[in-house]
Amino acid sequence: MILGIGVDIIEIGRLQKAIERWGEDFLNHVFTPEEIRWAKKYKFPYPHYAGRFAAKEAIFKALGEGQASWKDIEIQNSPAGRPECTYRKNGFQNNILLTISHSKDYAVAQAIVTE
Ligand SMILES: CC(C)(COP(=O)(O)OP(=O)(O)OC[C@H]1O[C@@H](n2cnc3c(N)ncnc32)[C@H](O)[C@@H]1OP(=O)(O)O)[C@@H](O)C(=O)NCCC(=O)NCCS
Numbered sequence: 001m002i003l004g005i006g007v008d009i010i011e012i013g014r015l016q017k018a019i020e021r022w023g024e025d026f027l028n029h030v031f032t033p034e035e036i037r038w039a040k041k042y043k044f045p046y047p048h049y050a051g052r053f054a055a056k057e058a059i060f061k062a063l064g065e066g067q068a069s070w071k072d073i074e075i076q077n078s079p080a081g082r083p084e085c086t087y088r089k090n091g092f093q094n095n096i097l098l099t100i101s102h103s104k105d106y107a108v109a110q111a112i113v114t115e
Helices: 010-031 035-042 045-065
Strands: 004-012 074-078 085-087 095-102 106-114
Touching: 004 010, 004 045, 010 045, 010 106, 035 045, 035 074, 045 074, 045 085, 045 095, 045 106, 085 095
Parallel strands: none
Antiparallel strands: 004 106, 074 085, 095 106
16 A cells, blocks of 8 residues: 655755755765765766755655754665665654655655655
8 A cells, every 4th residue: 555655856056056065074974885886887877876866855755744954864876776775763664665866856656655
């Protein structure tokens, strides 16, 4: 059963500016070490940060609780590249389905929470 859905879109350039301005402090506030490692594999990492940022916002919407914080959620990729989500909250036993896309200017993500 579907318990919640969420979607988010972000301008990659805005996130790039925030990262350039606030540097590691910003990255470490929003992303887990594994998420940072994934993005840094790429010469131009900003679409990958932006995709994860949009994914976390989409997941907040899908959870509909408003109490999660950035790093309670970790997004990793399967060997095929598919994004998978871990939500580190005691007692959370549902599933979160996630999809991410990015183009030149935007990243978008959709999340679905199921039983
Ligand atoms: C998977 C595929 C559809 C992605 O298309 P794409 O246009 O490159 O993807 P977009 O630019 O829209 O989005 C990129 C995001 O798609 C997601 N993604 C990548 N591979 C994926 C996959 N196999 N399944 C689901 N989502 C995938 C990732 O979240 C990625 O962003 P991230 O690397 O920052 O996490 C495409 O690579 C493809 O058709 N590949 C061939 C089939 C396949 O499954 N190959 C896997 C190789 S083992």
